[in-house]
Amino acid sequence: MESDSESSDGSHISATPPREPNPPPPRPTLRSSNKSRIRVRASSSNHSTPILKSKKLSSNPPSNSDPKPTPKDRSPIPSPLSGLPFQIRRPSDQISAISTVEALPARHLSSSASFSKFRRPSLNFEDDPSPPVFDSESQVESSGAHRLTSGLVSEESKGEAVNTSNPVKRHPNLIGGSAPQPPVKLRKCGNEGNFVRLNLNRSKRRFLNKGSRSRNSHVSGGRKYYRKRRRKLEGEGEPEKSTYEEDGLVVESVQQKQKKESQSEKSDSKLIEEVVSVTRNEPSDENLVKLLKVMYGYDSFRDGQLDAIKMVLAGESVMLVLPTGAGKSLCYQLPAMILPGITVVVSPLIALMIDQLKQLPPMIQGGLLCSSQTAEQVSETLRQIQERTIKVLYVSPERFFNAEFLSLFSTNLSASLVVVDEAHCISEWSHNFRPSYMRLRASMLRASLNVKCILAMTATATVTTLHDVMFALAIPQTNIIQKAQLRDNLQLSVSLSGNRLKDLLMLLNSHPFKEVHSIIVYCKFQSETDQISRYLCDNNISAKSYHGGIPAKDRTRTQELFCSNKIRVVVATVAFGMGLDKQDVGAVIHYSLPESLEEYVQEIGRAGRDGRLSYCHLLFEDDTYFKLRSLMHSEGVDEYAINKFLSEVFASEKNLHGKICSLVKESASRKFDMKEEVMLTILTHLELGEVQYLRLLPQLNVTCTLNFHKTPPVLLAEKEIAVAAILKKSETKQGQYVFDIPTTANSIGITATDLSNQLQNLKFKGEITYELKDPAYCYTIMEVPGDFCSLSAHLTKWLSEVEISKVWKLNAMFDAVVFAVNGCEKMHGCYGCQHTPCLQRKIVAYFNGEDNSDISNKTGQTSPFLRADIKVFLQSNSHTKFTPRAVARIMHGIASPAYTSTMWSKTHFWGRYTQIDFQMVMEAAKAELMNFVGKDAL
Numbered sequence: 001m002e003s004d005s006e007s008s009d010g011s012h013i014s015a016t017p018p019r020e021p022n023p024p025p026p027r028p029t030l031r032s033s034n035k036s037r038i039r040v041r042a043s044s045s046n047h048s049t050p051i052l053k054s055k056k057l058s059s060n061p062p063s064n065s066d067p068k069p070t071p072k073d074r075s076p077i078p079s080p081l082s083g084l085p086f087q088i089r090r091p092s093d094q095i096s097a098i099s100t101v102e103a104l105p106a107r108h109l110s111s112s113a114s115f116s117k118f119r120r121p122s123l124n125f126e127d128d129p130s131p132p133v134f135d136s137e138s139q140v141e142s143s144g145a146h147r148l149t150s151g152l153v154s155e156e157s158k159g160e161a162v163n164t165s166n167p168v169k170r171h172p173n174l175i176g177g178s179a180p181q182p183p184v185k186l187r188k189c190g191n192e193g194n195f196v197r198l199n200l201n202r203s204k205r206r207f208l209n210k211g212s213r214s215r216n217s218h219v220s221g222g223r224k225y226y227r228k229r230r231r232k233l234e235g236e237g238e239p240e241k242s243t244y245e246e247d248g249l250v251v252e253s254v255q256q257k258q259k260k261e262s263q264s265e266k267s268d269s270k271l272i273e274e275v276v277s278v279t280r281n282e283p284s285d286e287n288l289v290k291l292l293k294v295m296y297g298y299d300s301f302r303d304g305q306l307d308a309i310k311m312v313l314a315g316e317s318v319m320l321v322l323p324t325g326a327g328k329s330l331c332y333q334l335p336a337m338i339l340p341g342i343t344v345v346v347s348p349l350i351a352l353m354i355d356q357l358k359q360l361p362p363m364i365q366g367g368l369l370c371s372s373q374t375a376e377q378v379s380e381t382l383r384q385i386q387e388r389t390i391k392v393l394y395v396s397p398e399r400f401f402n403a404e405f406l407s408l409f410s411t412n413l414s415a416s417l418v419v420v421d422e423a424h425c426i427s428e429w430s431h432n433f434r435p436s437y438m439r440l441r442a443s444m445l446r447a448s449l450n451v452k453c454i455l456a457m458t459a460t461a462t463v464t465t466l467h468d469v470m471f472a473l474a475i476p477q478t479n480i481i482q483k484a485q486l487r488d489n490l491q492l493s494v495s496l497s498g499n500r501l502k503d504l505l506m507l508l509n510s511h512p513f514k515e516v517h518s519i520i521v522y523c524k525f526q527s528e529t530d531q532i533s534r535y536l537c538d539n540n541i542s543a544k545s546y547h548g549g550i551p552a553k554d555r556t557r558t559q560e561l562f563c564s565n566k567i568r569v570v571v572a573t574v575a576f577g578m579g580l581d582k583q584d585v586g587a588v589i590h591y592s593l594p595e596s597l598e599e600y601v602q603e604i605g606r607a608g609r610d611g612r613l614s615y616c617h618l619l620f621e622d623d624t625y626f627k628l629r630s631l632m633h634s635e636g637v638d639e640y641a642i643n644k645f646l647s648e649v650f651a652s653e654k655n656l657h658g659k660i661c662s663l664v665k666e667s668a669s670r671k672f673d674m675k676e677e678v679m680l681t682i683l684t685h686l687e688l689g690e691v692q693y694l695r696l697l698p699q700l701n702v703t704c705t706l707n708f709h710k711t712p713p714v715l716l717a718e719k720e721i722a723v724a725a726i727l728k729k730s731e732t733k734q735g736q737y738v739f740d741i742p743t744t745a746n747s748i749g750i751t752a753t754d755l756s757n758q759l760q761n762l763k764f765k766g767e768i769t770y771e772l773k774d775p776a777y778c779y780t781i782m783e784v785p786g787d788f789c790s791l792s793a794h795l796t797k798w799l800s801e802v803e804i805s806k807v808w809k810l811n812a813m814f815d816a817v818v819f820a821v822n823g824c825e826k827m828h829g830c831y832g833c834q835h836t837p838c839l840q841r842k843i844v845a846y847f848n849g850e851d852n853s854d855i856s857n858k859t860g861q862t863s864p865f866l867r868a869d870i871k872v873f874l875q876s877n878s879h880t881k882f883t884p885r886a887v888a889r890i891m892h893g894i895a896s897p898a899y900t901s902t903m904w905s906k907t908h909f910w911g912r913y914t915q916i917d918f919q920m921v922m923e924a925a926k927a928e929l930m931n932f933v934g935k936d937a938l
């Protein structure tokens with residue numbers, strides 16, 4: 001199972017101050033020359049990636065003829081706050097600032113048809129190159145799949161089970177404000193609808209309470225449309241009433257309204273059915289627009305939507321790249337109404353699936369299958385799929401391990417469309433690679449679901465990533481619809497900050513942020529979010545923190561408060577925002593440097609979904625860069641560790657045809673000093689690489705501790721073969737029977753799932769109780785590799801290329817920001833802290849794979865004290881066995897499964913060399929280890 005690994009990596013950063021007498025080497029300056037640097041090129045450049053030639057891949061650089069701001073716009077305004085890293089503009093200056101934004105180069109920007117530009121006032125800051133400060137030791141959250149964090153629960157996450165019978169209480173990310181709107185009952189199947197099925201509707205009071213509706217301005221368009229219609233029926237001018245009022249007259253009027261409403265719904269339903277049927281016969285532009293109007297109330301499609309829908313309806317697979325909030329979901333929702341079979345949407349996170357299910361228009365029957373549902377909920381959904389009542393089904397990639405699910409499609413049921421949401425997760429060159437997405441191959445999807453058409457969707461993908469995704473899903477190169485990955489209503493600014501906390505407060509109290517009522521502040525480290533939100537509250541700004549370490553219940557509450565505009569600021573890690581369709585977020589502030597331009601674009605994309613001008617400011621200091629730079633190495637592995645891992649995976653006693661093998665995650669992770677996600681990546685590669693060495697099975701808790709209650713065990717064993725096997729294979733500890741599920745299942749030739757089902761039956765009969773622990777990867781061996789050495793060398797090379805690619809992405813982010821604060825000549829529309837044009841250009845070039853050659857390593861190459869420090873460290877820890885990588889990680893302040901931060905962050909050397917290139921520290925560690933233990937020991 002893939003765990004929700006938020007903060008589980010235990011990665012901590014040390015901000016160990018330099019030793020006084022011998023300070024560390026000077027930090028490379030932001031403008032330092034490249035002379036002494038290793039040039040790190042993305043491995044992706046070696047990756048044989050033909051540039052996509054499709055015309056639709058926009059690559060036009062912005063024109064140099066963008067109107068320049070007047071000198072007045074660019075001249076700093078005298079201000080009492082002149083010592084600050086930015087200055088506040090006079091209102092008169094804002095007008096010219098607005099016109100600058102209006103004049104942004106539009107050619108390479110999205111021109112989303114329906115983004116009306118209600119302009120918020122503009123801003124201008126002047127930066128101040130004051131030196132950065134150190135932060136306290138904190139826990140980082142990353143969007144990278146390997147450190148996939150999130151309050152968002154991954155499909156196989158176990159910690160925060162979603163009980164979909166009552167998810168409002170248990171799920172971390174239900175948006176109270178938007179979710180609980182009861183659906184308009186348009187469905188023919190008589191089912192209660194997407195919300196009711198998930199029990200998200202809470203009370204009917206909200207349904208008629210206009211007060212609560214008005215607070216939900218972020219609710220997506222389709223639902224707003226239905227609410228508008230209801231409001232019309234209720235009469236706009238009527239005073240607010242609640243159905244809970246005892247007044248008989250009120251009840252009567254409510255009943256009348258409901259009657260009118262249900263009549264209107266019936267006619268809506270009929271109208272939609274008619275339009276659907278006409279469009280099915282003739283999917284012309286005109287009919288599709290009509291359907292859009294009756295289903296969602298929108299007058300026109302946004303850029304890219306109609307093309308995508310038409311291709312899908314024609315049965316052609318499509319790669320769709322639209323910016324965040326541009327309306328990608330509609331591109332499968334609308335075809336789902338027209339296509340005869342089910343639409344299966346593969347999504348990486350449970351929270352995302354729930355959000356998308358909630359946002360389905362009420363006339364589309366939706367369903368979801370996830371690991372944390374009860375058996376009854378799963379069967380009920382499977383029954384509905386079989387009865388063809390579900391039109392759109394959300395599943396995780398792990399669902400394709402599930403035999404029961406796949407068997408549905410092996411009979412006469414077939415999917416009309418498979419949608420791969422967040423499709424960049426397929427590619428290891430993306431910022432958010434997920435091993436479980438690797439198995440999403442066109443061949444597998446076609447074989448499992450009888451599907452012809454695949455729609456891959458993403459908001460953030462480079463050319464290399466797109467190529468990978470399209471290759472995996474067999475999407476023809478010409479079938480790409482790509483609009484700019486940035487919306488043009490986002491105003492981008494950057495300032496160099498010497499005191500980010502103070503600068504943030506100043507920013508929030510300055511024009512135009514002070515007029516914005518809904519703001520997200522993104523941080524990298526969990527502890528930062530708590531500290532900042534406390535500081536803001538102390539300074540009269542209503543704020544709450546949000547990160548993976550906060551209990552799910554509190555996270556949900558924070559999201560609800562934010563969505564209903566009861567708090568102004570959420571200070572969050574990357575855990576916040578995915579799937580959040582709050583329309584009126586007016587600003588996103590980056591307190592920390594994002595890990596990649598993809599992450600930056602994704603996060604600023606939370607702002608301005610209503611199409612209004614919105615502000616995205618980044619407070620920059622280079623300390624975070626060095627911390628993140630170190631963390632990029634937390635998943636690296638050595639060749640000999642992979643070799644040892646392979647020996648364990650293919651251990652001779654496991655090599656029995658058809659037998660279930662297992663690898664307990666936690667102990668294996670410690671033993672090989674490899675993160676769980678890295679182990680899964682290797683296992684998936686062994687399954688899906690050129691040779692299929694193994695077949696992955698659903699992950700299980702493999703250790704069972706069992707108690708017998710009714711029938712004596714020996715008597716029960718006479719009737720139940722499983723019990724006989726358990727008695728043979730178990731150890732008894734204090735009257736309890738402890739056994740390994742796969743070993744026991746193997747001994748009687750059944751699957752682990754069958755054994756689990758038999759245990760479940762015995763439990764229902766009251767015969768036994770049991771507990772399961774030790775989550776493990778399960779697999780069967782198909783072929784034992786002939787040459788472990790060359791296979792480990794191949795895997796090591798591949799994993800190190802992925803590591804280099806991550807570092808390169810961070811460097812690209814750093815370079816773009818440093819260019820804005822230091823290199824930008826403030827022409828072509830840039831002025832003060834405003835860098836929309838130059839950042840847009842950098843982003844477009846990055847995504848199009850242009851002009852990335854000067855992205856270079858920023859770390860220093862060596863330090864005169866490094867070898868000496870490593871020597872002292874090894875001498876003072878002579879009782880511990882180290883590898884060069886382990887020593888380098890400690891010097892960089894990175895925890896790993898075998899060298900945890902709890903153990904090692906106390907050492908004086910923890911994180912001392914974050915500014916020295918990781919490889920160089922490894923080299924130095926290797927040399928010292930050789931001196932220390934002798935060559936043979938390495």
Ligand SMILES: Nc1ncnc2c1ncn2[C@@H]1O[C@H](COP(=O)(O)OP(=O)(O)OP(=O)(O)O)[C@@H](O)[C@H]1O
Binds near residue numbers: 221298324327
């Ligand atoms: N043609 C349209 N006209 C007006 N609004 C639209 C149109 N299409 C979609 N929308 C609205 O845009 C909002 C964003 O849509 P959606 O959530 O599908 O975006 P997205 O591209 O999936 O974003 P993300 O990548 O952040 O998930 C929704 O509220 C949706 O109702």
